Amino acid sequence: METVVSGARPTGRLHLGHLHGALKNWLRLQKDYRCFFFIADWHALTTDYSSPQGIQQSAREMVMDWLSVGLDPKQCVLFRQSSIKEHAELHLLLSMITPVPWLERNPTYKEQIRELVGRDLSTYGFLGYPVLQAADIIMYKARKVPVGVDQAPHVELTREIVRRFNQFYGPIFPEPEVLLTETQRFPGLDGRKMSKSYNNAVFLSDLPKEIEQKLGRMMTDPARVRRQDPGEPEKCPAFQLHKIYCTPQEIEEVSQGCRSAGIGCLDCKRVMIKHVVAEMEPFREKRAAYEKRPADVDDALAAGNRVAQEKAAETMGEVRSAVGL
Ligand code: TRP
Ligand code: SF4
Numbered sequence: 001m002e003t004v005v006s007g008a009r010p011t012g013r014l015h016l017g018h019l020h021g022a023l024k025n026w027l028r029l030q031k032d033y034r035c036f037f038f039i040a041d042w043h044a045l046t047t048d049y050s051s052p053q054g055i056q057q058s059a060r061e062m063v064m065d066w067l068s069v070g071l072d073p074k075q076c077v078l079f080r081q082s083s084i085k086e087h088a089e090l091h092l093l094l095s096m097i098t099p100v101p102w103l104e105r106n107p108t109y110k111e112q113i114r115e116l117v118g119r120d121l122s123t124y125g126f127l128g129y130p131v132l133q134a135a136d137i138i139m140y141k142a143r144k145v146p147v148g149v150d151q152a153p154h155v156e157l158t159r160e161i162v163r164r165f166n167q168f169y170g171p172i173f174p175e176p177e178v179l180l181t182e183t184q185r186f187p188g189l190d191g192r193k194m195s196k197s198y199n200n201a202v203f204l205s206d207l208p209k210e211i212e213q214k215l216g217r218m219m220t221d222p223a224r225v226r227r228q229d230p231g232e233p234e235k236c237p238a239f240q241l242h243k244i245y246c247t248p249q250e251i252e253e254v255s256q257g258c259r260s261a262g263i264g265c266l267d268c269k270r271v272m273i274k275h276v277v278a279e280m281e282p283f284r285e286k287r288a289a290y291e292k293r294p295a296d297v298d299d300a301l302a303a304g305n306r307v308a309q310e311k312a313a314e315t316m317g318e319v320r321s322a323v324g325l
Pocket of ligand 2: 239
């Protein structure tokens with residue numbers, strides 16, 4: 001079985017955008033590949049080094065969501081980056097051979113420096129972010145790395161670092177390939193991309209009542225001011241969710257109802273909301289079980305850490321002897 005590696009920075013409670021982006025992809029992959037999925041808590045530190053207090057808690061919430069949606073610790077290896085110290089050692093060795101200009105020209109790096117204003121990101125650690133990511137990936141000799149487009153440059157850089165490493169020290173690592181997660185931009189309640197920081201998210205751990213309330217208030221076609229105004233579904237953010245969740249017949253019916261002002265927005269949304277709530281019901285059950293037995297979450301991570309640790313130790317054995325130290 002080919003190995004897949006992916007990580008996520010601990011962002012706390014996950015939302016529908018995460019579910020339809022990364023998570024559903026991971027759920028499929030865990031069936032067909034040897035998957036290593038991990039909490040990238042050292043990567044969180046590259047931007048949040050001055051206030052790391054929330055990282056642990058966020059990591060725990062994220063893992064709860066992973067388990068709730070069905071990532072199965074028996075099928076995939078779930079672990080925490082900072083528990084596997086070999087990542088730091090490999091990062092150090094890779095940093096020796098990585099030319100600084102490769103890092104400086106990285107488009108994601110340049111974009112983040114521009115966007116995360118108010119934070120001093122002119123640090124050594126932040127520049128080396130993709131080198132640490134390369135270590136994460138090749139530690140497990142991954143062939144495939146499922147990530148969104150923003151992360152593709154990091155995988156490309158990983159390939160370049162691998163080529164350089166193998167040239168100097170012998171063919172130890174395979175070149176990983178990116179498995180692009182098609183991120184149909186998942187709309188938030190205000191029509192912008194769903195994001196925790198925009199305060200427009202439906203969380204996987206929201207109760208059915210909250211989901212109904214939130215989606216009931218979701219933005220619609222601004223042209224439908226009054227009930228009797230006809231609307232255009234394609235201009236309605238809520239309708240994007242209909243397209244994901246509803247049957248073709250339901251989509252057809254609400255589209256017609258919208259264009260003819262035959263249906264009110266709340267009734268229209270109810271058609272979609274019931275599917276969203278139903279999809280999330282099993283997550284809630286799983287989560288409730290884990291909340292009753294929090295030690296199960298720790299056990300799942302501890303077991304994953306052990307497997308990752310073993311593989312990492314094996315790889316570093318090869319690396320140390322190849323480098324000759
Ligand atoms: N940088 C990734 C992100 O922000 C997280 C990450 C860290 C990662 N290490 C990785 C993803 C290794 C894939 C493989 O989303
Ligand atoms: Fe959107 Fe439905 Fe309202 Fe039309 S009727 S604007 S599709 S919520």
